[in-house]
Amino acid sequence: MxxxxxxxxxxxxxxxxxxxxxxxxxxxxxxxxxxxxxxxxxxxxxxxxxxxxxxxxxxxxxxxxxxxxxxxxxxxxxxxxxxxxxxxxxxxxxxxxxxxxxxxxxxxxxxxxxxxxxxxxxxxxxxxxxxxxxxxxxxxxxxxxxxxxxxxxxxxxxxxxxxxxxxxxxxxxxxxxxxxDGSTIIQSKLTRLENIANESQSQLSAGAFQVLSDSINAVGSAINSGNKGQALAAIESLIHLLEADNGAVYPDVWRSSNDLDNVRGNLISAATTLRFSLRIE
Missing domain, CATH: 2.60.220 (Chondroitinase Ac; Chain A, domain 3)
Known part of the structure; x- marks a missing residue:
């Protein structure tokens, strides 16, 4: 077993x-x-x-x-x-x-x-x-x-x-x-997602970063406009983008020596917990 x-x-x-x-x-x-x-x-x-x-x-x-x-x-x-x-x-x-x-x-x-x-x-x-x-x-x-x-x-x-x-x-x-309050939590998670993306820019191609940035901006715009349905659709699209990658576009390895940034893993974590908060808000 x-x-x-x-x-x-x-x-x-x-x-x-x-x-x-x-x-x-x-x-x-x-x-x-x-x-x-x-x-x-x-x-x-x-x-x-x-x-x-x-x-x-x-x-x-x-x-x-x-x-x-x-x-x-x-x-x-x-x-x-x-x-x-x-x-x-x-x-x-x-x-x-x-x-x-x-x-x-x-x-x-x-x-x-x-x-x-x-x-x-x-x-x-x-x-x-x-x-x-x-x-x-x-x-x-x-x-x-x-x-x-x-x-x-x-x-x-x-x-x-x-x-x-x-x-x-x-x-x-x-x-x-x-x-x-829920809005504070959601904004803090959105900020975390944005920060992870920005801090990872040097590890991504220009095209990959642009796609990622546009996807996160779509989430943020929907949240800030108060459109929960649109925000959930945008975060689902972002999660699908990240989950479909196998590390070829977004680096996704973490080592115990702590010398690699698991960009994809950190982004998925930030996106999925944001989705959780949006769903229960």
Whole structure:
């Protein structure tokens, strides 16, 4: 059924909830990790305390070097007042760590072991520590190299709480309650999409960048004019454009050495989470 099994190293950080203690790992535990290199996925079940646990799955399009020796995943129970986390939140007042699930998950493949993937990965978290309700503000956020956390949610669901997202690069993941209004969230995701495209211009041909830029401009124009239907049609067209490419036009490889930009993967991630927000707005 599965190709190989090993242990996922989970460093558990119990900081209580005081201002005086943070940044020391303690009570490190190891939990079973299942890796199926043929199916390009990994899964794990993690229990950080009697009240906090989760199931994790990561599905890749294609991988090289997906082995137990190459993957390091850490999970931490956070201090809700930890300034090292709070300063990375997109809004210090309206995005908050849920008390029932103060968990940081870090996925850091060994930079010297040659792991790489192409396209996007899909990450899903399931936890009984949180409960899904219609209209829940709980979302999955990602931060690359200690940067600001960004919403990558593409699905939320029940049982008890399940959330899915995708991405083109790794580092830290966290579930946050996002109480910002919908238009603010949509504009922030549109800006992220535009920024990824602009920062990737030097890696694209002039024609490829023009097509990408025109597609994103069509999304932005529809959003800014308040035409939700047109915005959804434009974002679907953009996603189709990116998914149809195999890396020939838009570079789509990420390596653990962190020396390549996964342009296609990052663009798909930004576009699909924007589509999610447009659909629920």
């Amino acid at each position: 599965y190709a190989s099994k090993t242990l996922l190293k989970v460093a558990v950080l119990w900081l209580g909830f005081s201002l005086s203690s943070y940044s020391t790992f303690a009570n490190a535990v190891e939990v079973p990790l299942t890796i199926n290199s043929q199916q390009n996925n990994l899964t794990a079940s993690v229990e950080l305390s009697t009240l906090v646990g989760f199931d994790l799955s990561v599905q890749f399009e294609n991988t090289v070097g997906l082995t137990p020796q190459n993957m390091l995943v850490e999970a931490s129970l956070l201090n809700l007042a930890d300034p090292d986390i709070l300063h990375r939140l997109p809004d210090s007042l309206l995005t908050t760590i849920p008390q029932a699930f103060p968990v940081l998950i870090s996925i850091r493949p060994d930079p010297e072991k040659g792991f790489s993937f192409s396209g996007v990965y899909t990450i899903e978290l399931y936890t009984k520590s949180l409960h899904y309700t219609e209209g829940t503000p709980l979302r999955l956020f990602h931060s690359h190299q200690n940067g600001t956390f960004e919403d990558i949610t593409t699905m939320t669901g029940s049982g008890s709480y399940r959330v899915r997202g995708n991405g083109g690069q790794f580092s830290d993941f966290i579930i946050l309650a996002d109480l910002r």
